[in-house]
Amino acid sequence: MTPTAPTAAPPPRELRDFYENPAVPVASGTSRGVRQARMLARALGPATDGTGSRTVLDIGCGDGTAAATAAPFLPGHRVIGVDWSQDALRRARTRIPYAVRGELTGGGLPFASESADAVLFSEVIEHLVDPDAALDEIRRVLRPGGHLMLSTPNLAAWYNRALLLAGVQPVFSEVSLRGIHGRPGKEVVGHLRLYTARALQEFVAVSGFTVVRLEGAPFHGVPRPLRLLDRLACVRPRLASILLLHARRT
Template sequence: MTTSTPRRPRELRDFYEDPAVPVASGASRSLRQARMLAAALGPADAGARTILDVGCGDGTAAATAAPLLTGHRLIGVDWSQDALKRARAHLTYPIRGELTGAGLPFGTGCADAVLFSEVIEHLVDPDAALDELRRVLRPGGHLMLSTPNLAAWYNRGLLLAGVQPVFSEVSLRGIHGRPGREVVGHLRLYTARALREFVTAAGFRVVRLEGAPFHGVPRPLRALDRLACARASLASILLLHARKT
């Protein structure tokens, strides 16, 4: 199956400033990740914490997390002006910032936690990005990262059949060789093992790795997708909790 669009981005930045490019994640994944973070931080009556939602997109993930993080300060960060305009409907503090180049507009060790939801798969330089996240986190600070799983249960079958895995993309102009229609700009994909090793090498201690379902799975297969979450290595989405060492 091959689809194409008239979009012709001159560079990756142009691609993400296009309002047609999706900037929201699935609600089920956002809720699971928020629960993990709330459990890690504890109630705000023990002291309000600063949480950076880096790559906040349209702010819907933060809006899902907010009721579980009452009393904590949640700051959204994105370098897409279009995404930030939409995020203002959900976030009190939407701020423009970059993970590379000038870096995030925050001091070293200022954050207690970072939400990093469906971002790392879009990055040219994920090593520099994790270095920057580690910089802004205090010692022992929490990293809550989510990303699609290259080895999701259905991708294993697709590869055996010679089909390009779901979530992977070979072009910014259209989908080629795999199911689906939306081009979202995925540059890198991780298995559970690769993600764990990568985050550990970046100076974090992995606390927990869980699975979450993918909202784009066809309805007849969604029950199976939820069952696959019991084993992170087979799940559609990887949810990782790590702490700065």
């Protein structure tokens, strides 16, 4: 779950401090990263097919896990990590060759308009105060027809539906940055927004993108006895733990 700066004004000092803490989890598991990387590889095609190398931005790269996972699936393409956190960038540079500082504000990404072929946006949108401004900035740097690969936890995951019926706070949702209250789990990860599949697709569509495909991915935090069921739920993305969305800039 890779946070990045969300708004035109800096977030509160306490929130920045929270995201600068290396102990805060920044990914939802290897399976999600691999599935997302395969989606991107299918979309871009090989660099040897006559189209040449493409530029892929991993925006909100955190420690570089998503970009490092994607790189073997994208031979010949250039993957660049982007984050506002200098600590995150130091860690990312141990995994990927390119990592630069940038913010998801108007013009805050250090790239020219229509200069990127694809954007990885892995586990970031749920941390943002202003996701509208973030997608505006992503749309600015993507060329027309460029690919957006977005992943985020699913508010309507199969187990969250059962938890809500029982009056329990859904997994992934948080009411405090200091502790867990009313839901399973032990880790505070700073989620500010959560999406269902329908809400995510509608939001991306009105932000200037055409939704191409929706897939599901499992979540590594599901208890071991339930992991097979969690993988099976991916057949129905609307029930999956993690939503993987492929969209193209219109």
